[in-house]
Amino acid sequence: MKKGRVTITDIAKELNVAPSTVSRALNDHPALKKETKQAVRALAEKLGYQPNFMALSLLRQKSNTIGVIVPEITSHFFSAIITGIQDIISNSEYNIMICLSNESYEEEAIIIKKLLKIQVDAVLVSPASETKNFDHFRTLQKNNIPVVIFDRDCPGLEADKILVDDYAGAFQAVEYLIKSGCEKIAHLGGPLNLSTTKHRLQGYLDALENAKIPVRQEYISHVKGFSHNDGLKPTTELLKSSHLPDAIFAMNDSIAISAMHIARKMGMRIPEDISIVGFDDEPHSSYFRPSLSTVWQPVYSIGMLSARIALGRLNSDNADNLAFRQEVFKPELVVRGSSRPFIVPA
Amino acid sequence: MKKGRVTITDIAKELNVAPSTVSRALNDHPALKKETKQAVRALAEKLGYQPNFMALSLLRQKSNTIGVIVPEITSHFFSAIITGIQDIISNSEYNIMICLSNESYEEEAIIIKKLLKIQVDAVLVSPASETKNFDHFRTLQKNNIPVVIFDRDCPGLEADKILVDDYAGAFQAVEYLIKSGCEKIAHLGGPLNLSTTKHRLQGYLDALENAKIPVRQEYISHVKGFSHNDGLKPTTELLKSSHLPDAIFAMNDSIAISAMHIARKMGMRIPEDISIVGFDDEPHSSYFRPSLSTVWQPVYSIGMLSARIALGRLNSDNADNLAFRQEVFKPELVVRGSSRPFIVPA
DNA sequence: TTGTACGCGTTATCAT
DNA sequence: ATGATAACGCGTACAA
Secondary structure (H helix, E strand, O other): OOOOOOOHHHHHHHHOOOHHHHHHHHOOOOOOOHHHHHHHHHHHHHHOOOOOHHHHHHHHOOOOEEEEEEOOOOOHHHHHHHHHHHHHHOOOOOEEEEEEOOOOHHHHHHHHHHHHHOOOOEEEEOOOOOOOOOHHHHHHHHOOOOEEEEEOOOOOOOOEEEEEOHHHHHHHHHHHHHHOOOOOEEEEEOOOOOHHHHHHHHHHHHHHHHOOOOOOHHHEEEOOOOOHHHHHHHHHHHHHOOOOOOEEEEOOHHHHHHHHHHHHHOOOOOOOOOEEEOOEOOHHHHHOOOOOEEEEOOHHHHHHHHHHHHHHHHHOHHHHOOOOOEEEEOOEEEOOOOOOOOOOOO | OOOOOOOHHHHHHHHOOOHHHHHHHHOOOOOOOHHHHHHHHHHHHHHOOOOOHHHHHHHHOOOOEEEEEEOOOOOHHHHHHHHHHHHHHOOOOOEEEEEEOOOOHHHHHHHHHHHHHOOOOEEEEOOOOOOOOOHHHHHHHHOOOOEEEEOOOOOOOOOEEEEEOHHHHHHHHHHHHHHOOOOOEEEEEOOOOOHHHHHHHHHHHHHHHHOOOOOOHHHEEEOOOOOHHHHHHHHHHHHHOOOOOOEEEEOOHHHHHHHHHHHHHOOOOOOOOOEEEOOEOOHHHHHOOOOOEEEEOOHHHHHHHHHHHHHHHHHOHHHHOOOOOEEEEOOEEEOOOOOOOOOOOO
16 A cells, blocks of 8 residues: 555556556557556546646646736725636636735735746736836746736736726716716826826816816825725815815725715715716625716626636747737726716717 | 756756755755855856746645635625735745635535645635535545635534634624514525525524514525625515515625615615614625624634634644634624614613 | 765657 | 656755
């Protein structure tokens, strides 16, 4: 009796053949007698033989692992993207390793070192909000590891990119607010170095300009964070000012919801006194009262496409020569109860 | 010039020493001349040497990977647990591989085969709601892979378990509803083979009995799923009946929120006409109007403790002999606006 | 103090 | 049709 797992050598000994024969039998090598093949397979089955993944990895210099780096997973946004990635990759030969940067550049850099160490075959990444320098991603590329950027762009970095047209989404949202009769529209934005929030701000600004509404700096604030609690203070300050806005366009649903919360606490009616629009269309947003108007993003598709592109790079031999892909998904405004009704003319 | 990564052999050649010497220098072997050690380390540094993870894995027969299986990650509950797990494990030498069962027994079994194949060193798992047989977990154990069960219990399976006292949480919630004056309390429950929802149902039943309130079967329904949409139909049916309940205890926040939605749609006032209490305390629940009364669970701690216990098994040599741990966290009722106020006497 | 040889499990190449 | 051997990169028992 032998301890440990059963190896091809074990099978070989038992059958009085060479290990290489066993290997060939298991891999369905054409030049092999039917009987030997069958005998080997039968015994392998009986002994519960499992190929040793690490030995193969060492031999092929390939970990069969794809790294995925996201800022966090507690929001529906990233968890849904990851679900999309999983669903594609779990049907491939690859495994996926999910890593959380906690929006920290430093942690992101550490993660990349770790992924380099375990020799991942590809990396999908949505950079931390702190990240301004992309050299750590370039390091991956220098090691022949394909990098796919999703959701948050890295200007200047050459890589496959799956993005969302945040500018268009924001523009559409603010244009709608204007058409519904709002004139004093505030924006609760995010970090300026983040492509997504930067573009949302730009969409807001351009929609105002397009309607010849002057931009007022006191209507724009930059929230330090992405969750409910982070929106409370900025909203309070905004609504305490002498010039009350009649609408708020928030950079995401969580902030929009905390804005709704504060507005109501201060005695304002939604949407009669103030319209509120978010971004992301998180599943619970439609269950608020009033239900939250927001901008929907194809989260699941973003994940699936990112994964598919990564697999494409890994499977095609001439992958290196292929031009980088840049796909931009269109978001969609979803009008609900937190903003004044307005039928866009067809 | 050589392609590929630099290995200890490369360093050895360049320095005219044996590979083993390089290995020893890098591992700070005591019996080695200071100068050789320094020379090797200097060159290793210069060449950017990185130990080959796969070679080490093969040598030690250890993947340094811990598998984590959860039903899904889009709810805050599991994503927060995973964040807790990550935070502990990322400070160890281990990597973590997150796998989604999608509440399916079949997928769970496939995942376990995959984890077995890559020879994970330990597995943390919260079983799918479909899972009734735990032999696939036992298979892991037979392969000397420690299994840590969290949140959802596996009756009859001997393993480390990190659970929550769902019974107490439910009992507390329903007892509170009774004391606040509710008499016709309905329950929107989950699958009966799931320990969590089964215990919540039992807590509900016992709290009623404890108050000598007869149980009415038409007040109990079993929701097929865990998300908002799944709660709509059961709630509608419940509230269409001739015997209207004056309270609903839902098995989780999402279902509670869809119950609030339907109740309001049918013209009921919350909490005047009907009290609603959920379970989980998802972050957005406090922002609903009225804010949702619910039962809080220490999600992050569940994750951290599960990870710590797994690491403990992996690091101690006599781990096999150690008795299995079973930790049960206490949940806590959080009374908010969706249920009638009631001050519990001190 | 350092070099040699072997093994971890597998496959590919060369030989028979 | 199948066996022997080398190689992937590293650590270590043994030899020197």
